[in-house]
Amino acid sequence: MAENDVKLLGSWPSTFVMRPRIALNVKSVCYDFLEEQLSSKSDLLLKSNPVYKKIPVLIHDGKSICESLNIVQYIDEKWTNSGPSILPLDPYDRAIARFWAC
Numbered sequence: 001m002a003e004n005d006v007k008l009l010g011s012w013p014s015t016f017v018m019r020p021r022i023a024l025n026v027k028s029v030c031y032d033f034l035e036e037q038l039s040s041k042s043d044l045l046l047k048s049n050p051v052y053k054k055i056p057v058l059i060h061d062g063k064s065i066c067e068s069l070n071i072v073q074y075i076d077e078k079w080t081n082s083g084p085s086i087l088p089l090d091p092y093d094r095a096i097a098r099f100w101a102c
Helices: 015-026 043-050 068-078 090-102
Strands: 007-008 034-037 058-059 063-066
Touching: 007 015, 007 043, 015 068, 043 058, 058 068, 063 068, 068 090
Parallel strands: 007 034
Antiparallel strands: 007 058, 058 063
16 A cells, blocks of 8 residues: 555644644655545545544545544554654653643
């Protein structure tokens, strides 16, 4: 699968969308940013996040990952050989970083 098959559904002003955008850029992952209009949610968003129907959603390899911190952790673990680690490697430090990111 090519890296450019990565899609991020979001809206420009959302700080929750900025987290995964920054993570993708830190890891140098090519992706398509699909702008969502929150007043009329797309079928792709509703299909990709059927529970909460919210942005951001990362779609990679046909699978969707929801919630910004989950997406950042996925990016960090999926592209380990690209760019620096985003979250600490030590499990305790990683848990603390996730706590403060919420």
